Amino acid sequence: MTAPDRIYPTPVLWHLRQRHLLDAYLSAHGIDPAQVGATLAQLQAAPDGAAATDFCAQELADLQGLQLLGAVPPPSRSALLPFVFVKAVNLELTYSCNLACSHCLQDGLRPSGPALWPSISTLERVLEEAWLLGLTRTGVNITGGEIFLAGSPVLELLAAAAARGIPSRSNTNAWWGGRGPITIGAHHFSDDAAVVAALRQRNLGRLALSLDRRYLQYPDLLDRVIRVATLCERAQQPYEVVATEPDEATARLAEQKLNAALGHAPRHLRLTPMETVDIGAAAVQDGDSRTLDPAGIADLIHSSPCATSGFYRPYYLHIAPDGGLRSCLYAPAAGWLGNVQQQSLAALLNAAACNPVVQLFARGDFEAFIARTLTPWRHLYRDPHHGCAASALVARIAGEVERLECSSGREANERELEQLHRRFAAEYRFGVSSSC
Structure with missing residues (x-):
């Protein structure tokens, strides 16, 4: 790494100092905080940076390698705020599933054939980085698709989280x-009770089960959920039921079955009511199949529960199966913040303030962007009726258009943009020819 004439603090350095994690971060990488901590603190307050000669060559190389120092001035302080808010990381191991629930958010992303899994070493590295950066205060959520399948690294990741004291949910x-x-991953279990015992052994904080429309499609699945919930009760394994608009009859039946199986009210159950996360279904209301109205998209985006802040001041970071990093749950398969398989988490966070999606949502001026990149292809989409659906679509377009134009060195042409829109309409299941 070539030493610059002047050096500047990075967003990661600012983040670590604000969280009071800098000394631990340095120590974890074999650097004595007493040697460089004071100089880094002075540098943080110097808007014009400092001379590279303030550090010895090896210190400078080490601190640049840790993404704490850079050769260019950082963005404004307001742009450095986003990751101070992050408190948990969501690891999506796969979009594959052994079911095919028609209402699933990932239905349009589900690949055919056996699941392909990210490498355990990459995921463990990301988990370690997130922990050292203080991004796992609430914990890590390990999810899919269905991840309790052969080949899945879920059990190894739960063990890695437990070893670091990171609360976990799956x-x-x-x-x-x-x-x-x-069989889960490379582990073989005689029965379901042994699986729950393995989760308990790995200190799983909470096992999440769903209560939703899938039981209408798979009638025997409710009994399997009740069986797993019963085993969790017996093993004192905390679990929760995520209720995503189940019909009242199914909810009552589930409660009756669980109470009957236990002989008493559940003691380790948490109920998590959840807004509909089905972006595809959010594109249609009362059978309405009108094509997208660009004039209302900006207002719809601002009406989302996070009011756009989830994109530039997120509480959670989400990592897709291919390593794509994003700041919104409701845009699966997106990776507008970069890819953890190609860069460290710290490097991606340093670049986040300059990210086109982050900047677009921080500014909130969507009209011109929508007019250029979405309006000409409105006929490919049904009209979204949910702020998250509109936000996910626009963020996905912004990230992919930027990637396409950076790689080609020119503006995307009409043919390329149409291909992107056809793909997004299919993946999010609100293309005009798709059905819910």
């Missing part, structure tokens, strides 16, 4: 309830 559709033998 999701499953409970297909394995009442079955055996069961």
Whole structure:
């Protein structure tokens, strides 16, 4: 790494100092904080940076390698705020699933054939980086798709989280309830009770089960969920039911079945009511299949629960199966902040303030962007009726257009943009020819 004439603090350095994590971060990488901490503190307050000669050559190389110093001035302080708010990381291991629930947010992303899994070493590195950066205060959520399948690294990741004291949560559709033998990753279990015991051994903070429309499509699945919930109660394994608009009859039936199986009210259950996360279904209201109205998209985006702040001051970071990093749950398969398989988490955070999606949502002036990149292709989409659906679509367009134009060195042409829009309409299931 070539030493610059002047050096500047990075967003990561500012973040670590504000969180009082800099000394621990340096120590974890073999650097004595007493040697460089005071100089870094002075540099943080110097708007014009400092001479590179303030550090010895090896110190400078080490601190640049840790993404704490850079050769260019950082963005304004207001642009450095986003990751101070982050408190948890969501690891999406796959969009594959052994079910095919028609209402699933990831339905349009579900690949055919066996699941392909990210490497354990990459995911463990990302988990370590997130922990050292203080991004896992609430914990890590490990999810899919369905991740309780052969080849999945979920059990290794739960063990890695436990070793660092990171609270963990994981999701499953409970297909394995009442079955055996069961293979998860490279681990073989005689029955479902052994699976729950393995989760307990790895200090899983909470196992998330779902209560939604999938039981209408898979009637036997409710009994499997009740079986897993019963095993969690017996093992004192905390679990939760994420209720995504189930019909009242199914909800009552689930409660009755669980109470009957236990012989008493559940003691380790948490109920998490959840707004509909089905972006595809959010594109249609009362059977309405009108094409997208660009004039209302900006207002719809501002009406989302986060009011756009989830894109530039997120509480959670989400990592897609291919390593794509994003700041909104409701845009699966997106990776507008970069890719953790190609760069360190710290490097991606340093660049986030200059990211086109972050800047677009921080400014909030969507009209011109929508007119250029979405309006000419409005006929490919049904009209979204949910702020998250509109936000996810616009963010996905902004990220992919930027990637396309950076790689080609020119503006995207009409043919390229149409290909992107056809793909997004299919993936988010609100193309004009798709159905819910």
